Amino acid sequence: MEEVSRLPADFFMNDVLEVAPALIGMDLVICRDNVPGRFMITETEAYRGLEDKACHASRGETPRNRVMFGKGGRIYVYLIYGMYWMLNFVTGEEGNPQAVLIRAAGGYGGPGILTRELGIDRSFYGEDLADSGRIWVEDRGIRPSFRQGPRIGIDYAGEFWKNKPWRYYI
Numbered sequence: 001m002e003e004v005s006r007l008p009a010d011f012f013m014n015d016v017l018e019v020a021p022a023l024i025g026m027d028l029v030i031c032r033d034n035v036p037g038r039f040m041i042t043e044t045e046a047y048r049g050l051e052d053k054a055c056h057a058s059r060g061e062t063p064r065n066r067v068m069f070g071k072g073g074r075i076y077v078y079l080i081y082g083m084y085w086m087l088n089f090v091t092g093e094e095g096n097p098q099a100v101l102i103r104a105a106g107g108y109g110g111p112g113i114l115t116r117e118l119g120i121d122r123s124f125y126g127e128d129l130a131d132s133g134r135i136w137v138e139d140r141g142i143r144p145s146f147r148q149g150p151r152i153g154i155d156y157a158g159e160f161w162k163n164k165p166w167r168y169y170i
Contacts, residue, residue, distance in 0.1 A: 004027075004138050004139070004140050005138065005139055006029075006130075006136050006137070006138055007026070007129065007130075007136070007137045007138070007139055008130060009071075009072075009073045009128075009129075009130035011073075012071075012072030012073035012089060012090065012091050012092075012129065012130075013071065013072045013073070013091070013092065013093060014072070014091060014092070015048075015091065015092055015098065016046040016047065016048050016049075016091040016092060016098035016099065016100055017046055017048065017166070019046075019072075019089070019091045019100055020044040020045065020046035020091075020100045020166065020168055021044070021146065021148075021168040023041045023044050023089075023100060023102075023137065023168075024041060024042065024043075024044065024144060024146045024168050024169075024170060025040060025041065025140075025142040025143055025144045025146075025170075026040070026041050026137050026138060026139050026140070026142070027039060027040055027041070027137065027138040027139075027140060028040075028041050028102065028105045028106070028118075028135075028137060029135065029136050029137065029138055030118045030119065030120070030134065030135055031133060031134045031135070032119060032134070037106075037118070038106070038138065039105040039106025039107075039108070039118070040105060040106055040142070041102060041104075041105045041137075042104045042105060042106075042109075042169060042170045043102075043103035043104035043105075043109070043167070043168065043169040043170070044100050044101065044102060044103060044167070044168050044169075045100070045101040045103055045151045045152070045166060045167045045168075046098070046100055046101075046151075046166040046167075046168075047088070047098060047099050047100075047101065047166075048098050048166070049092075049096055049097055049098050050097065052157075052161060052164075053156075053157040053158055053160075053161040054151060054154040054156075054157035054161045054162065054164075055097070055098075055099070056068065056078070056097075056099075057069065057097030057098075061097075064078060065078075065097065067090055067125065067126045068088075068090055068097035068098070068099055069094070069095060069097045070090065070094055071090070071092075071093065071094045072089075072090050072091040072092050072093070072098075073089070073090065073091075073128060073129050073130050074089075074090045074126055074127065074128055074129070075087070075088070075089065075090070075124045075125060075126060075127040075128075075129065075135065076088040076089070076090050076099050076125070077115070077120065077121070077122060077124050077125050079122070080112070081112075083112070084111070084112030084115065084116070085112070085115040085116075085120055085121050085122065085124075086101060086111050086112070086115065087101070087102045087111065087114065087115050087120050087124070088100060088101050088102070089102070089129060089137075102114065103152075103167070103169070104169070120135070144170055145170075146168050146169055146170050147168070147169055147170075148165040148166075148167065148168055149165055149167045149169070150162060150163050150164065150165060150166075150167060151164065151166055151167045152167065
């Protein structure tokens with residue numbers, strides 16, 4: 001019998017370049033109507049602090065990205081194109097803004113499709129993954145092989161940042 005455990009808060013206190021690949025193979029759990037649905041995380045992207053020109057924190061703290069400047073383990077969601085919510089997990093220590101974008105899980109490819117299908121919206125902003133009753137991550141001990149490549153859709157960040165191999169996917 002496999003042992004399943006909810007990720008503790010300290011898991012998310014690590015650097016985003018450790019957390020983003022470690023999440024591959026873990027389950028994103030969404031609880032709706034007291035019924036948990038489990039979706040294996042199959043693609044992530046790392047966004048790393050003030051220096052990363054693709055990271056929302058690169059221009060400093062704003063009302064939109066404020067949660068990124070707190071301690072790891074919180075949810076950062078934001079709307080793009082006026083229609084898609086992007087689900088991110090804040091990582092690292094307070095004051096060092098980093099986040100992992102969850103790009104795909106449970107057969108839902110594309111971060112906007114994922115959040116639409118799982119019912120993730122603005123109301124998840126700032127939620128604590130360690131004690132939330134409606135969203136968390138479980139480790140079933142599955143460690144699939146995965147690939148690394150450049151992040152997607154960040155041409156605005158310039159060649160150096162756009163080509164960082166900070167996307168992890170099965």
